[in-house]
Amino acid sequence: MKLADLAKELQISTESFIKFIQDFDLELSECITTNFEVKDDFVKFARENIIFLRKYALDLNQNKTIEDIAESIDQPTDKIAEIIKKEKPKLFDNGKYKSSVSSFGIDNQLGGNYQFIYNYFGKSTPLQDRDFIGYRDLFFFISNALEPFLNHVSVKDWGIHRPSGIILYGPPGSGKIFWANKIAEIINYDFKEIKRHFLGTTFINNEKTTFNDYLIKLMKDEKVLLFLEDFEELMGTNSDDHSFNGCDEETKEIILHNISHFEEDKILMVGSANSVQPIDKEILAPGRFDVLIPVFPPNLKERSEMLLYHMKDNLSEDALLLRILEENEAHQIPFWNAISKKMQVFSNTMLIDFTQSLKKRIRNIYLQNHSSDIKITQKMLDGALKDASSKLTDNYLNQIQDFIFDVSVNNYDDFPQRIEALKKELLHYKVVDLPNNPIGFSHNEDI
Structure with a gap:
């Protein structure tokens, strides 16, 4: 039902x-x-x-x-x-x-x-059996945007059109491709990613093929979701900060020319962008890519759940690591809450890096003493945290700042709690003790 x-x-x-x-x-x-x-x-x-x-x-x-x-x-x-x-x-x-x-x-x-x-x-x-962890608010927001697909809302009855284009925007590693796949699953469309090498002119089976030819061929298949990464680069405007190459300009023109046919042909294009700001406003016009969906880094609770998920993922029931986790009570979410609090603004990718590093540390100890009697110490957790923090660069923190600006302008009323929580976490990295230096971010060496 x-x-x-x-x-x-x-x-x-x-x-x-x-x-x-x-x-x-x-x-x-x-x-x-x-x-x-x-x-x-x-x-x-x-x-x-x-x-x-x-x-x-x-x-x-x-x-x-x-x-x-x-x-x-x-x-x-x-x-x-x-x-x-x-x-x-x-x-x-x-x-x-x-x-x-x-x-x-x-x-x-x-x-x-x-x-x-x-x-x-x-x-x-x-956790291993769930469709996704956390993000209940984002799931319902996406489902509301997809209602014309889900409930067969008629254009003739209500004048409500199906979206032709959606932009998923958020910092790197936040899971935009995951949610693009999830959108395809929700509306029962086939997911197809447009690789960067298909843009411009390519040769397939020794035949010259343009991106326009490739797109028209895809449009012949019904119920297809086309996923395109680096959307802000491809759909940007010429400016001092952003230079366009001919291929990008041609790609944009081809998509703008064909998007009016997407709804009729049962095509949905989903673009993935780190930021909405560079995107040409012409692209965001009604009937084009007018649905903006923010993809946040996981919050504190979601980080704890994801850490446990990735520690147990793909393990057999009699796995040695699972036994070690159970002996440390690390097979339950509360164990991960303390370290999760130290992972302010961490991306999903950084969480995976942390769990991979911790697994290797546990295995190295096992190889030394060949005993499963291993205590997961704070030193081990902090070491794995330091490894995962390598991606917590100034550039990444600035991308978080840009995302907060984007989502505050475009979707604040939809996610006020997430936005305020993310602002608070970002403040953890703000420079506060060096007033003579330019404003920026400082990597916290203690985490």
Whole structure:
């Protein structure tokens, strides 16, 4: 059963269900799949608790003040104000919060008893079996952008067009190609990457082929997602900071010429960019690449989960490393929280580098004493952290700064908590003790 079908059956909006999952911090894989098939436990919960869910939906759709919320859930106004300050919801001029604020969600954070909800979801899906780790907010944001694909929203009925072009933007190593693949999976399109060597003129089987020929050939196949990296370089403008070569200019013109046919031909092009700023505004015009999706570095909680995932990934049930992890209680997320706190603004790639370095250190000790009685020490963790930090360059930190600017301009209302948390983490590297030097970043040698 699709989430939209369950929503129709219970007369509760899909938006309400999505906010409910986020408010009560339910693991996505326990509720729905990436193509919005509802899990049996969630269907059972929804049908047996329809009265509560309708109350939740009614409250969610009401504009309310802090005092209204306090009266509704019998909680102190100062505590409510503290939570709302962190969540940064949209506010009307009259002081009422828009309908994205749930009184029940706030009550849950303040210790309200909602155990009856969690009783339905007692079995947590192992990290190795999840479609992805964390990023629940990004998944729902992407799904909303893809709604014309998912629910067959008709242009004739509603005048809503399917996106022809999407730009995934974020710092290097944040997982843009992963999310491009995930978008293809969600809308059931074939994923095809346009390699850089296909741009311009190439020779295939001794036949001269231009990028225009190549693109037209791809457009003959229906339901295809075309992925293109370095999008800001290919689609930039001529300026003092960015010089165009003839091939890039030709590529841009070919894409602009053909993009009007993408929707009809069931083609979706997804560009990957480190920054939106250099991209020609003509590219971002409505009907072209007008859907911008930010891809953030993982937050503190996601880093801990990813570290555990990558430490256990591909291990057999009787793996020696797994036994060592269990003896150190490192087979559980809490073990990784402390080191995760030291990984401010780390990319997904840096997390993988850390786990690879740590695995090698553990194996080296095993090769020395041939015993699985190995303690994972702080020195080992710090050594692996130092190795992973090699990619934490001034250039990378400046790219994080540029990303914060981009996402604050384009998507702040969609991700206020992530943006503020990322700003705070970036401050960890700001130069504060050398006022005579130019403003910049300093690599922290202690991490």
